[in-house]
Amino acid sequence: MRGYLKEPFWQAVLVLLVSYALLEWGITYIPPLLGFSSAPVPQSVVVQFMLTIALGVLLWVSEKEERWGAFKRPIREVMVLPERRKSRAALLILLPALVGFITYDMVRPTAAAPAGIRAVHPAPPTTIDFQGEMLRIDGAENPLRQEGRIEEAYEIGYDIYYRDCMPCHGDYLAGDGPLAEALSPRPLPLRGTGTISELTESYVFWRIAKGGPGLPREGQPWNSAMPAWEDFLTEEEIWAVTLFLYEQAGISPRTWEEF
Numbered sequence: 001m002r003g004y005l006k007e008p009f010w011q012a013v014l015v016l017l018v019s020y021a022l023l024e025w026g027i028t029y030i031p032p033l034l035g036f037s038s039a040p041v042p043q044s045v046v047v048q049f050m051l052t053i054a055l056g057v058l059l060w061v062s063e064k065e066e067r068w069g070a071f072k073r074p075i076r077e078v079m080v081l082p083e084r085r086k087s088r089a090a091l092l093i094l095l096p097a098l099v100g101f102i103t104y105d106m107v108r109p110t111a112a113a114p115a116g117i118r119a120v121h122p123a124p125p126t127t128i129d130f131q132g133e134m135l136r137i138d139g140a141e142n143p144l145r146q147e148g149r150i151e152e153a154y155e156i157g158y159d160i161y162y163r164d165c166m167p168c169h170g171d172y173l174a175g176d177g178p179l180a181e182a183l184s185p186r187p188l189p190l191r192g193t194g195t196i197s198e199l200t201e202s203y204v205f206w207r208i209a210k211g212g213p214g215l216p217r218e219g220q221p222w223n224s225a226m227p228a229w230e231d232f233l234t235e236e237e238i239w240a241v242t243l244f245l246y247e248q249a250g251i252s253p254r255t256w257e258e259f
């Protein structure tokens with residue numbers, strides 16, 4: 001063992017192994033033992049650090065001609081010496097197997113949902129807490145439409161839309177307002193197929209009232225810029241702007257009877 005540790009090759013291997021162990025587990029498990037909080041290091045950061053450390057090790061072993069020769073010796077010996085045939089054969093099997101295993105491990109399906117897939121229209125809650133009061137979403141109709149106050153609601157909704165929503169959702173409700181380019185995820189278009197035409201008015205009410213922060217888990221990971229308008233608009237104003245969206249886009253809301 002002592003003899004091995006004098007060899008630059010094994011020293012390099014040791015440095016790499018210890019660094020990897022520290023990055024992968026040390027940072028996660030040692031601070032909590034000392035009473036500090038900690039979190040796992042992201043894989044991409046581990047890779048970056050390992051590349052940097054490997055580069056440093058390479059600089060160190062190649063710095064002196066003598067050390068470089070000593071570093072290469074064990075590698076050369078395993079590759080060419082007849083008496084090292086067994087190690088050579090073992091390496092020829094183990095290395096491809098290792099690469100194969102790592103590749104398999106990376107592409108293997110896991111039970112966790114892939115982060116990229118998220119529901120754009122997640123199921124709405126049955127009730128919400130709207131400005132401190134319980135409001136039913138499930139089965140709810142737009143009261144302004146029911147009371148026949150369509151024109152009045154359209155006017156109110158028009159003003160709200162062009163004041164509050166246009167910068168993101170666009171003049172033409174196409175999801176392309178002046179701020180849209182800067183946002184990811186982008187504001188959704190509110191006209192056309194596959195948009196609010198597939199939703200009930202109470203669903204749209206819920207989305208406007210609660211915005212991005214109110215999206216349930218299946219709508220995440222999600223950093224929607226959609227504001228929670230319950231902080232700025234009254235219940236009637238939100239129903240009005242909801243009605244405005246449908247009238248303006250020339251589509252009718254999905255009704256609860258269709259379910």
Ligand code: HEC
Pocket residue numbers: 120121160161164165166167168169179183185186187188195196204207208211212224225226227229241242
């Ligand atoms: C700061 C930009 C921004 C503003 C302002 C904004 N929205 Fe949004 N809105 C978004 C983004 C981004 C999304 C897509 C992500 C999401 O669903 O949360 C969205 C989604 C929506 C949806 C969901 C559509 C669907 O198909 O599920 C509705 C409805 C909506 N907005 C209505 C409005 C209304 C009404 C206003 C004005 C009162 C408004 N938005 C103001 C950014 C904005």
